Amino acid sequence: MKADAIAPLSRAPLTDPFGRDISYLRISVTDRCDFRCVYCMSEDMTFLPKRDLLTLEEIDRVASAFVARGTRKLRLTGGEPLVRRDVMNLFRSLSRHLTSGALEELTLTTNGSLLDRYAQELADYGVRRINVSLDTLDPDKFRKITRWGDLGKVLGGIEAACKAGMRVKINAVALKGVNEDEIESLMTWSHGLGMDLTLIEVMPLGEIEPGRIDQFLPLSVVRARLMDKFNLVEDPYRTGGPARYVRVKETGGLVGFITPMTHNFCESCNRVRLTCTGTLYMCLGQEDAADLRAPIRASADDAALHRAMDEAISRKPKGHDFVIDRRRAKPAVGRHMSVTGG
Ligand code: SAM
Secondary structure: OOHHHHOOOOOOOOEOOOOOEOOEEEEEOOOOOOOOOOOOOOOOOOOOOHHHOOOHHHHHHHHHHHHHOOOOEEEEEOOOHHHOOOHHHHHHHHHHHHHHOOOOEEEEEEOOOOHHHHHHHHHHOOOOEEEEEOOOOOHHHHHHHHOOOOHHHHHHHHHHHHHOOOEEEEEEEEEOOOOHHHHHHHHHHHHHOOOEEEEEEOOOEOOOOOOHHHOEOOHHHHHHHHHHHOOEEEEOOOOOOOOEEEEEOOOOOEEEEEOOOOOOOHHHOOEEEEOOOOEEEOOOOOOOEEEOHHHHHHOOOOHHHHHHHHHHHOOOOOOOOOOOOOOOOOOOEOOOHHHHOO
C-alpha cells in the first residue's frame, strides 16, 4: 500500500523544534525587479527563466496549504511583486482566506513604482497595510541608490495607496555615508503623513559590487543620534514581523528597528520564505532549504506537500549568523535578497 494511503494527513499547526509556531509566510512571486538597488542586486543580474517559476495557481496552492496549517499572515514580495504578470489574480484568489477568517493579513512589500496603477485593486482585495521601501527623498540620490528608479512615481504611488485607504509603512535601509544624514527627515516626513518608518540594517546577502562593510550602519548608532533630538519611548506595537518599535513623542509616530546584525531576533522567529521556484527557506540567513515544487507537481492532492512542509519545518534552524567584517570577503549567503524575498 502506498504511504499516502496510510499516513493520516496532518493538519496540525506547524511548530518547529524550538517550539516556535510558524504563522507567517513570505512569498517571493518573482526574482525580477524594475529597480537595481545597490545593496540588493548587482547591475547585471541574471534572472530565472520563466519556465522555472511556480504558476500563480501553484503559489496559491502552497500558500493555502500553509494557511490550513496555521499561517495567519501572508506577504507577497520579490523582486518587485507588482511586476509579475497578472499578480492581481493571486491577490484576488488569496483574499478568500481573509473572507473566511483563516487569514489575518494579506500584504505586500513593494518599491512603489507601480502602486498608482494597483493601489485601489489591492485595497479591494483586502490589503489593509503595505510596506513601501524608500531610502531617500532626494531624487538624485534615489536614482543613484536604485540605479533606475524615479522618485516621483514612488511618491505618487504612496499617495494612491493612502487614497485607497491602505496604511503605508516606509521601510528604509540605513546606509553609511548615503542616507544617514536623512534619517531624521525621512522620519518627520513619514510621520507627517501618518506613516510609520522602519529602519533596516544592511545584511550580507548575495554578491554586489561595493563591499557591504562600506554600507553597513549599525542602527544602535542611528538610534542614539535620534535620541539626541527626540524622546523615544519603547512601544509594544508588533506587526508579526521582526521590527521592534519606539514612539517618538514629538511626532506621535512609530519608528521600527530591524537589527539582524547588531541584535538578532531569531528567538521569536515565526517566518518562512517561499521563492518563486517553490523553494522554501526556513531562515533568511541560512542556505538550507526544501523543495515544495516537486511534491505539488507530483500529485494533484496535497498529502505529499504537507509532508514536505512538516519535514522542512523540522529543520528550521535556531537562527542565522550574519557577520559583516573586513576579513570575510564572501556574503553570509550567496543568494540575493530579491531571490528569497525581503
Ligand atoms: N521590491 C520590493 C521592495 O523594494 O520593497 C520587495 C523586495 S525587496 C528585496 C524587500 C526589502 O529588502 C526592501 O526594503 C529592500 O530595501 C530590502 N533589502 C534588499 N537587500 C537588502 C540587504 N542586503 N540588506 C537589508 N535589506 C535589504
